[in-house]
Amino acid sequence: MRRRNLSIAIVGAGFSGICLAIGLKKAGFADFVIFDRGNGPGGVWRDNTYPGAACDAPSHLYSFSFEPNPDWSRRFAEQPEILDYLRHCVTKYVLTPHLRLRTGDGETGEYGLLVAACGQLSNPAVPELPGMDAFTGTMFHSSRRSAPTHQRHSVGCRERRGAAPLRPAGCAGARTIRDGTSPHWW
Structure with a gap:
């Protein structure tokens, strides 16, 4: 009988990908890789660095239920603070060895499961404006x-x-x- 490949490829190192990876580790599963095209974890909170970038919901909603952050500095946290929170989670739950960053070079692999955690805002929607x-x-x-x-x-x-x-x-x-x-x- 052929043994099934149970390794998992997670595409995206933003909130969703990080949350899934932490859940897998808590369940005792360590055979997974988190792929991201960026140079570090954080997804849109890594990429959106324009002046004044901040969440549009109360900061406490930008915390995982299992890793609350009671120390947000303001009601609507700004981008650097949210990114720091995500980096904290990656460090605390030892996810760095699972990260494969700056992907997109055509490398291939074989996995038992593929999870798309790249988020709906990973590619900008640019409207066609007259002029x-x-x-x-x-x-x-x-x-x-x-x-x-x-x-x-x-x-x-x-x-x-x-x-x-x-x-x-x-x-x-x-x-x-x-x-x-x-x-x-x-």
Whole structure:
């Protein structure tokens, strides 16, 4: 009789992937790998580093039930604090040996189970706005922006859910700041 491969491949090292990995370890299962295209755990909280990035729900909801964080510094935690919390969980539950980062090079493997934990906000949804092709200022999506712009006119685009509004601090010196938020789609 052929033995079944019970190893697990988890795609995504954000909240969902980390939560699943911790659950597997707590259940005594250690044969899993967490793949992520980024350079560390955290998912959207690693990637969204625009000025003022913060959760849009009370901070205590950004904690796992088995690892509460009573020490959030504010009601709506900012991106660095949420990312620190996720890194804390990875360290505490010894997940680093299971991480395979900067993936996407075509490496293949054989696993008994594949879990997609890449999240609904891992790829930005950029709306088609009239006049985009003629705009000569800075255009960005919040998930692909990190440094403040010093342009006179800026257009920022973000998903409605999971992102706090773009802050004017991220567009210092701009006379025109537009938030091209797309409508809800769920």
